[in-house]
Amino acid sequence: MHIPVPSTLAPENWPFSLEYLPQPAYMVGGAVRDAILGRSREYLDLDFVIPSDAVKVARAIARRYQAGFVLLDAERKIARVVFPNATADFAQQEGDSLTTDLHRRDFTINAIAYNPYTQEIIDPLQGYADLEQRQLRMVSPINLANDPLRLMRAYRQAAQLGFTIEPTTQTTIRTLASHITEVAAERVRVEIGYLLASPQGTPWIASAVKDGVITHFFRNATPESCQKLAAVDKAAALLTKNWSQLGIELQQYVRDTVKTTWLGIAKLACLVHPNPEVAEIELQELTYSRAEIRAVTTALKLFPRLNLTNMSLREQYFLFQEAGIVFVATVVLALSNNTPVEVMSGNKSLSAYAPLISRYLNPDDLVAHATPLVSGKELIITLNIPASPVVGELLTEIAIARAEGKISTPAEAIAFVRKLV
Numbered sequence: 001m002h003i004p005v006p007s008t009l010a011p012e013n014w015p016f017s018l019e020y021l022p023q024p025a026y027m028v029g030g031a032v033r034d035a036i037l038g039r040s041r042e043y044l045d046l047d048f049v050i051p052s053d054a055v056k057v058a059r060a061i062a063r064r065y066q067a068g069f070v071l072l073d074a075e076r077k078i079a080r081v082v083f084p085n086a087t088a089d090f091a092q093q094e095g096d097s098l099t100t101d102l103h104r105r106d107f108t109i110n111a112i113a114y115n116p117y118t119q120e121i122i123d124p125l126q127g128y129a130d131l132e133q134r135q136l137r138m139v140s141p142i143n144l145a146n147d148p149l150r151l152m153r154a155y156r157q158a159a160q161l162g163f164t165i166e167p168t169t170q171t172t173i174r175t176l177a178s179h180i181t182e183v184a185a186e187r188v189r190v191e192i193g194y195l196l197a198s199p200q201g202t203p204w205i206a207s208a209v210k211d212g213v214i215t216h217f218f219r220n221a222t223p224e225s226c227q228k229l230a231a232v233d234k235a236a237a238l239l240t241k242n243w244s245q246l247g248i249e250l251q252q253y254v255r256d257t258v259k260t261t262w263l264g265i266a267k268l269a270c271l272v273h274p275n276p277e278v279a280e281i282e283l284q285e286l287t288y289s290r291a292e293i294r295a296v297t298t299a300l301k302l303f304p305r306l307n308l309t310n311m312s313l314r315e316q317y318f319l320f321q322e323a324g325i326v327f328v329a330t331v332v333l334a335l336s337n338n339t340p341v342e343v344m345s346g347n348k349s350l351s352a353y354a355p356l357i358s359r360y361l362n363p364d365d366l367v368a369h370a371t372p373l374v375s376g377k378e379l380i381i382t383l384n385i386p387a388s389p390v391v392g393e394l395l396t397e398i399a400i401a402r403a404e405g406k407i408s409t410p411a412e413a414i415a416f417v418r419k420l421v
């Protein structure tokens with residue numbers, strides 16, 4: 001079958017010139033797949049297969065373009081060149097022909113090659129037909145067993161591409177599910193991260209749970225946990241509709257080294273064991289960062305409190321102190337846990353959170369974003385008291401009294417604590 005070459009594949013769109021590639025050289029993987037699908041990629045990530053000297057080629061290109069160079073796998077000869085707006089991986093061809101190399105890959109849609117010199121698409125596994133049918137078909141069961149991360153990649157790519165998993169492939173994945181434990185935890189975490197971040201991720205996480213691919217990491221994950229994920233999606237959509245700023249925050253995480261968004265944190269909280277201590281162990285084993293683990297356990301601990309009615313200002317103050325920036329994930333979790341998916345469309349339950357959300361979104365709010373009227377040092381000097389935990393307690397009382405409108409100046413704060421000590 002003749003497959004038209006998408007213009008987006010052309011070397012003019014690459015971050016380096018074709019003349020630096022030996023002949024032959026092939027582009028493979030996600031970039032070819034996505035170009036054929038007409039899918040635009042926010043970040044250019046190219047994969048090349050080169051019959052020999054792949055690492056040398058990569059090194060030469062990195063040098064010529066003053067780009068970053070990373071030797072990814074010395075044994076299999078894979079190197080990465082990092083450009084300002086793109087990454088290109090150069091891998092030595094596996095086996096003695098391109099066809100052999102393509103036969104060692106995970107899914108047929110990822111085993112299509114493009115020869116930039118001849119402008120040919122090479123598709124020995126009929127990946128194009130599967131692209132047209134929008135399905136992930138394994139190249140072979142052995143390939144899945146050889147690198148069991150591929151079991152999870154199936155769900156992740158189905159979610160990202162809006163594809164289905166071809167039935168025989170899915171049956172094979174179920175059979176091989178227990179092999180997922182052979183994979184480095186970090187690689188698993190990355191796949192779970194993609195699934196959590198994908199707008200279509202929830203039904204595919206549910207499939208992966210059902211097929212036994214995720215349950216080795218989250219032993220408590222059940223079909224009910226997956227219903228909670230759906231409720232989180234719905235809660236996030238509702239909150240976002242009413243408070244657009246929350247929508248922006250849900251997609252963000254303070255530290256950019258950490259990829260999990262607040263929405264992802266809320267979803268993780270549905271998958272982990274409900275006991276925060278057990279959850280912590282599960283997340284540690286998956287190599288989540290301390291910040292991510294703390295975010296999940298904090299949201300788990302705090303969300304029931306958001307469902308209390310008539311919280312005093314003092315209670316609200318402590319809630320915000322403990323939650324900090326995890327408030328966004330906590331409120332999503334509270335809304336999703338409190339209300340069944342079917343009735344969540346009514347605004348009744350939503351309005352229960354409105355006062356807290358307004359406080360959180362107002363940087364001048366004295367309950368959610370308390371700033372000190374006086375410092376601990378000032379208290380120690382003015383009141384002539386020793387440094388001790390009492391100072392912290394007094395500062396808290398000042399902050400609460402200020403939020404309650406009882407005091408508003410440093411002088412009033414000092415007078416207020418004099419009566420306390």
Ligand SMILES: Nc1ccn([C@@H]2O[C@H](COP(=O)(O)OP(=O)(O)OP(=O)(O)O)[C@@H](O)[C@H]2O)c(=O)n1
Pocket residue numbers: 028029030031045047104105106107110111147149150153
């Ligand atoms: N466990 C893996 C990882 C990758 N590949 C092959 O290597 C290619 C490039 O891998 P990668 O960049 O990780 O995935 P992509 O399919 O390119 O998807 P993405 O859009 O996430 O980059 C894949 O298309 C596939 O052919 C594989 O067979 N098995």
Ligand SMILES: [Mg+2]
Pocket residue numbers: 029030031045046047
């Ligand atoms: Mg890729």
